[in-house]
Amino acid sequence: MIEGLIALWIFMLAAFTGYEVISRVPVILHTPLMSGSNFVHGIVLVGAMVALGEANGATEQLIGFIAVILAAGNAVGGYVVTERMLEMFKTKDERNKKGEQE
């Protein structure tokens, strides 16, 4: 469905999108952002699922299984650590509110 030149267009537009989205990020968010973009390429999980899902024979199944294992670790781990980091970026008010509850 996405072939040849169409894919080239998509690659080009996606590349500019990535560049633009990042270019306005303040330094204090660089680490969470690196972690966040690390999470986003966890989408490799859907590819790994397809690779294992359409596998025939033990070799393909084994490699596909490894792919899903690795990809799931990327996606889930990436989400958890990013979320934990961003959890700390609270305004003073939010922080005080939390302090009162404790």
Place this chain on the structure above:
Amino acid sequence: MNTVVQLCYFVAAVLFILGLKGMSSPRTARKGIVWAGIGMVLATAATFFHPDLHHTVNYLLIIFAIAVSGGLAWWSGKRVPMTNMPQMVALYNGMGGGAAAAIGAVELFKAVSQIGATQAQHLTAQQGPGLEQAGQFATGHGYVGSLLGADHAALGISGALIGTVAFSGSLVAWAKLDGRLHRNQLLPAQQLVNLGVFAATVLFAILSYYTAGSAVIIAFFVLALVFGVFMAIPIGGADMPVVISLFNALTGLAVGFEGYLLGNPAMIIAGTVVGAAGSLLTQLMAKAMNRPLTNVLFSGFGTAAAGAGSDPEGEMKAIQAEDAAIMMAYANQVVIAPGYGMAVAQAQHKVWELVELLQERDVSVKFAIHPVAGRMPGHMNVLLAEAGVPYDLIYDMEEINAEFDRTDVVVVIGANDVVNPAAKNDPSSPIYGMPILDVAAAHNVIVIKRGKGKGFSGVENHLFFADNCRMLFNDGQKAASEIIQVLKKL
């Protein structure tokens, strides 16, 4: 059904871009990651209905793998301390690269077995009367590139190469940051060997395109794995953040390429966006360190072979906590320059307590953050945020450097290379040219440090020998506690 799956991918891609956009501001950052997370769940759920999936056992394997690996990653991600974030990012990134490479491997081996099947069919056909099939074989699917199509095969193999290098390279980065690996060289003339291995890897990548057997493909993957290790080994600890960012971008690219091989638009878009964003981030980091990317990758910075720089003159002068506390208490302005060592000592909470005490005495206190303080850009901000420091007290290097000559006391805690004036004054120093926090310009500098050791780069720090510098030899947390005790009594 396939249309629904594809629509889910479309929505997921939109959510990823919105999520990354949201992460570009502290106010919306938490919403951003949640959006991206929803996109991921949606895409994953939709994939179970993908028309190419078959065999019940494959479904079971998928569910089993996601449950086990996802569960482990959840558990470890929740437990890892904030100081160890960089190596966790490296580890998860390596897994993503490995997954992209494994997808490439499955598709390549599948192509090989298909070629094998066609040839076997062809052989049986030859024994019979089917002569026209012989002609088809000559023009037909005799090798990987012709079976998959030139574009699919080329991008699939490139993605596998990049993903494999990102996989083994990230694992080395993880091992180095986690303190499990200290070697900077495996072989003599490592850079030359690397060049050779790289050439061989590319050669076997090309051969994989023209092969009809699995031996070449296996050799290709082994070479790519070795190259990833060799590439990351010589890179010094101080440069690791740049390298992790680079591997992050490479993984994104690999995911995009494998997405094209599988005809999966969500992978193409998300992977390419991350590839571009990661490249920019890598550039920003390299710029912050004033080191061209080529230097980071090929100079072997921080290795024993690098020039040690000139020896500083004078000697270190020690100071006790009481005197340090009095100096700070009667200062007009105090600037704290924290480094990774502060976080390792878990001193950030104590430091913040100290700062609050100083603020009560009407001392103006600011935090000066070097772009690569901690182990990644912004890492120190995360660590300070964790301790409750509001971010309006935190200043970037550019903002604070002009203020040091108006500052009475600078407290350097757990930082070393980023305050080393040798980066400005000593052309023979390996860190010459790196922008630094200009703390030596302040009236007094107090360095809180456990011992006389060198920084992460292995370079002697000239600051410690300066006339206006005093060394408070103690663990960061204990030193801060002692100063707090004295301040409370004043």
